[in-house]
Amino acid sequence: MTASSAILLAIVLAPLLGALLIVAVALRAPRAAQSISVISCLVSLAGALLAVEACENGGTLGYAYGGWIAPFGIAARVDGIGAVLVALIAGVATLTLIFAERSLQSELPRDRSGFYAMALLLVAALQGMATTADLFNLYVFLEISSLAAYALIGVGGGPASLASFRYLIIGTVGASFYLLGVAYIFALTGSLNGPDIALALGGLPDSTALLVGLAFLAVGLGLKMAVFPLHGWLPDAYSYAPSTASALIGGLMTKVSALALLRVLYVVFAPGKHELLPPVTDLLGFLGAIGIVVGSLMAVAQRDFKRMLAYSSIAHLGFIAVGISLGNASGISGAVFHMVAHGVAKATLFLIAGGVVYRLGALGVDGLAGLHRIMPISTFALVVAALSMIGIPPTAGFFSKWYLMLGCLEAGRGDLFAVIVGSTVLSAWYFLRLFETIFFTQPDDVRSREELPGSMLAPIAIGSAATILLGIANQYPLETLIAKAPVLSRLVEVASR
């Protein structure tokens, strides 16, 4: 087994084996569930970091499952962009699962091992999605992750099961559309391997069938990505889920679907048929811009903290959509870095929400008055993560915005430029209202200082520290990993032809 295959397998298999292990031992030793989860995520993280190192400056890692080489078999392939994403997934998962134990005690008293097993399954599937080069394999991992997500959301109290069912319906429709798109592509090219399809497409004449296939693929992934107006499932799903689940799903799932869309557009279609892209990317950019505005405005109107974060996620996915639609290196780099920046910050924010539920039991925004006296460190972390969402330097959120801005200018899209720049004020609006409530309104009852326990506080602190560190050190992921990924270098070639 070569080093690269070992790395890729470790990234995907470690959480999967962990899930199976939990199920195997859960009856005898329920306490072990958390340790197994964290360890498997750490193994995945180790693999991810090795992949990051291997993919610097345009390197890639490849593996053919079962030794069947592409296009006959299923191939896994990680480039700079993929490496960044698998590191994000493993990192956020580790932090969330460390946080999970105490949080689940307050939100989900029974069946904790089941939760951990589902969470690991989700992580394994997301890692699979991020590393695969095969379209159908992507579908399988997409559905596995979605099923795990439905389960994780559905175990929350109250309306959670209804929210999860709605998510299931819409999500499965999306996955079905994606599968339909794969059917079209398979019928036309006879292959399921991404790079192979790209080659085959180059030789095909333009046809409506190709465009329809692309449309189905895009819509299916757009549903999973919660692009406006396909975002309806998101607010309920994120608000009613247990906070740990919200952190995991809200931080990761939509981003990996966005990555899949990125791959479909630029690895599969762009090399051979880039003239097909403009109708899709134009619409994507337009919808992304609307999503930014609508998501932010809806967030302002929310009284529940988690619902506000959910609408904020819709807005930030708009950024990623706009970045993908721009089709130039800066825009796509900005989109990918925003996946990281938003993933870390939003997961941290959801973890803080979980901490608030743990300590205070309620999540109305008004209930957060005086939070800084009860949980000063968590509140500080909240401020940092919020600043990243607003886009204030030196947090990571500013730099992803910077690259997106440059991408808009390069593509000559003044309208998208204005939306991205102006969104700072929109994001600031709802977060600053939150700050005003926390810092400047007096709570009804005075509570003494009661910070979160260490296992909850550490992930929150690490998450917010990461937001600033990723910002200051952004040149490493952005310039050595993302910008040098082969897909982007090829874009530059295509553009100059």
Added chain:
Amino acid sequence: MTESMLPWAAVTVPALAALLIARLDRSPNLRETCTLVAATALIACTLPLLAGALGGAVLETPDFEIVPGVGLQLRADRFGVVFAVLASALWLVTSVYSIGYMRGSGEHAQTRYYASFAAAIASTIGVALSANLLTLYLFYEVLTFATYPLVAHKETEKALVASRKYLVYTLSAGVALLAAMGMLYAETGTLDFRAGGIEALGRAPVLTQNLIFAGLILGFGVKAALMPLHGWLPSAMVAPTPVSALLHAVAVVKSGVFGCIRTIAFLFGPATLAASGAATCVAYVAAFTILFGSVVALSQDNLKRRLAYSTISHLSYIVLGAALLSTSATIGAVLHLVNHALLKITLFFCAGAIYVTTGCDRVSQLSGIGRRMPLTMGAFAVAALGLAGVPPLNGFVSKWYLCLGSLQAEHPLLALVLIVSGVLNIAYLFPIVYRAFFESSDDFGDLGEASLSMLAPLVLTALASIAFGLWPDGGPRAWTLAQSIAEATGQ
């Protein structure tokens, strides 16, 4: 250029102080000591930077590339050093004053106050010493967030409304800055401040140049209270007086003006601007602000609001000086940046002392107070003379250069504006002095001067104004610095 970490030290000292102060809620004396020690340490950091700039060995930090071609970098060049030394010296003075004020009026949330103050100073020093627009933007936005708790300090409905207004204005300004910064980078690939401007910018299409210039001036103009972007400043007077004194007469507003000068002289340069005529536009907006601010000040009964409009007016003196693009005008602008700070802070200190001692905040209530608080009102009178531009005060020196600069730039109308404004200054400040000394009332009973920790700073700044009027090149050698800045950035 000499490499040194001292500029980072200058930013880190107040930042660390902010964190430390936040932990010292239980021991107020220790907390106040922390502030004073930090302020002294900051002066100890900025004075070597000043010496370096004067001696020709400009200290700059190692470049830390954070975006391709642009890094997080601080450089203590002559212009930056002026602002940095000013801010650090006045922080010490204001801290002493704050102690007296906050304890004298029994204010709540003092820890938050001192910590936010330190954070605001850290950001201001960062703005002052930034070597490029991106670093400046970073500290500029952090400044907004550091000053927000200070504006909202009283937590009353009025304070919250004022703080929201402040944020809306300043964050929108941030958006304009961000857009302009992005376009500038896309056009030239650099964001460095260079005396005389970035050459590549002069070669860009005129529309792009104008958009970038408009964005930057709009962005900085909000904090610099150029009309009609000034709306946040009078409302922000709801904050405690030391906040109004240092931040809204010195740090925040001067950051805006500082940014305008950096834009005009260090990003665009006189050659580029003369070609497009954009600077003349700004000059006339500034002139309008000077007059309009002074006129509105006449009608304000609330003392701090009157001073606020006076600030709006005087900030545009500085912007006007920069926009005139002539050597003397630039000297006048830099000098007025310093002089106005000293004079205005004196006035605000007096207003605060009066408020703490008597509870009065309206001009109409101040009859006869000069008998009871002669030193305070004496300092007020001195500062009023200085703002009006009467020799031998420092205000006269900067005004002289500004008028000279208007004539040099062949805009004699603007010199007239400055003179008219001087008259208006007398019109809105002298009635206060007259009323204080020459009218009598029995309202003030046995009240005496404010406590020493409030009295000493205001006397000190008033004396400093006289001293710098007599010896403009004394102490930190502001005049020499101003002149070399004007030469370096001139045509």
Added chain:
Amino acid sequence: MIELIAGRFEYWMTGALILVGLYGLLNKRNLVKQFIGLNIMQTAIILLFISMSMREGGTVPILVKGSQAPIMSPLPHVLMLTAIVVMVATAGVALALLIRIYRRFGTLEEDELLERSN
């Protein structure tokens, strides 16, 4: 015209089934019926895939020495086995959720659920 329909029969059938499924999803009030609509939609896509394995005059996909006859492509069948498993797993989760919803709210009609969950 006949050629248009008969020659592309599998696409028309798939399209019709998808529309039936979507109709069920969108128009029915009962959650179980919505789920059945979803199921029909997924099945339609699976059938489309399988229809791609057709080869004129093809025979079972077993290689026989010496025989040159065309064989039906086995790949779509294999892929669809996976897809069917996914479909079944989805059904499992969906039905489990429906049981949970029923236990919590006592109904599976969408309008009543909307009332009871607010």
